[in-house]
Amino acid sequence: MTIRPPFRTVLVSSIIVSLALPAAAKTPVATGTGGAVATISEPASQAAIAILNKGGNSIDAAVAAAATLGVTDPFSCGIGGGGFMVIYLARDKRVITIDHRETAPASFTPTVFQKDGKELDFDTVVASGMSVGVPGTVRGWHEALDRYGSMSFKQVLAPAIDVATKGFTVSDNFSHLVQGNEAKFALFPATAALYLRNGKAIPAGATLRNPDLAKAYRELAAGGVKAFYSGRMARAIVDAVNAPPTAPGARVAAGKMTLADLANYEARLRQPVHSTYRGYDLYGMPLPSSGGVAVAEALNILEGYDLKAMPRAQAEHLYLEASRLAFADRNAYLADPEFVDAPVAGLLNKAYAARRRELINPRQASAQAPAGDPYPFQNDVSVPLRPNAPKLIAEGAHTTHLTVSDKDGNIVSYTYTIESWGGSGIVVPGYGFLLNNEMTDFDFSGPAPNVPEAGKRPRSSMSPTIAFKDGKPAFSVGSPGGATIITTVLQTIFNYVDLGMSMPDAVNAPRLSERNGLATDVEPGFAGSAQALALEKTGQRWSKEAEEIGAANALVFNPDGTVTAVSEGHRHGVGSALVQQRAH
């Protein structure tokens, strides 16, 4: 629902700001029949329901919701970025995935982020043209609609165009995110005009319109995928990357992207990663996202324990240790499969998981774990030598996840992003969307599988997942949050399947993110809690800086035929779960 802009209006450049009424209360959990949706944004969930009510399927509704999130959550996602979509086609009983990850321009080399043999400063690269990968979102939406949808771009973009044109109420969360990016956004006048007021974050309660983004969406509605990858919009993207339009005096590095980079961009249809866990069949995202493999490896390790019979702290200790081991392997081996022959079959092998499990001390937390050797567990052992484990790089907590089902049982689990909050910070002038900084997901130096290369996709952590039991959909889950995406999805499955929590409880529980670092990342309020103290008895330790971790979204397909949509009860300003017909 869009809150109409009442009362006072102030004209700031082309954007009208007004003081608006507070947004209607969101419902983070809803059960019913027909289609269901969970996103972090009320207008996005409404857009999905509107499309389902018009007879669209879940693929149509997912694109409609994603396009609306591009308006209301522009710092997490948008057409300037990319993503990973897992789709279940009920009639065919088939799961497919669409990789529309951003791709390195042809100018990229393994040393693109180095100078004189030294790594460039991370934040300086983020806010520059160098960090921008060729955006994949529009090509991904096109493939999804063209192959599996039933509606046109014009139909599914209509709700997002409406929100961008009429405006939406800026939330505390939105304003807070701008605040954290004031310096980055101030570098670029087109960005500052949209999100800053006299150099400061647009306040909560204001109504924000984005007529330029409405125009960009209208061009896609009229011209389809070509309107993005060639012609005026493509030229505007390339210009913004190669000569970032900065404020006077700002020094920002240029990228090197060509019109051919855009014209040549392809989404990839990939086989999902399939794994099993305690009677569930899980389908997740394959490389270049490390999400599916890492979640599956950690669950395979956990499957060897009778977690249900244990005290919670004991089970959670094992969850943290399994996650640590899976991350050691993820960091060492996983990268774009078109460039690196990663030992995926070995990493997914249950016997390999048993070997990894032997390293876990049920009573004592381990230090940082080295990668294992999955090669003997590959079917094909004629593979290259094991690479060195690269060091951990900083990955933030951004992105968005949404999930939709329809009355026919088709399901979409979709995570998409522009990488950091606000991506590169560069709004494409005249088109109202932020360009990603996805190229900073590459390792800045090697040797490592995930070094930058021309036409390569940086390793991701996005983990959209759909689970089945006895051949029928059981639940879907996914999350934002950089590398914490993997642990959030893993922990939510562990909470739900092993600790026996309801899905809302599983989603809302405090997150513990162990990624083979020196300490486990936790959220504010966790340290000092009874749960924390119980885990400290096995030597688990927490990072000093607590931060909110990944706002997840899920669907549960109940045995009575109803669906429960589950969004966040408290993270990222509360999510929005809706169903077509509510159960009474």
Ligand code: GLU
């Ligand atoms: N770039 C991240 C990834 O693909 C997602 C962005 C984030 O959430 O930090 O894994």
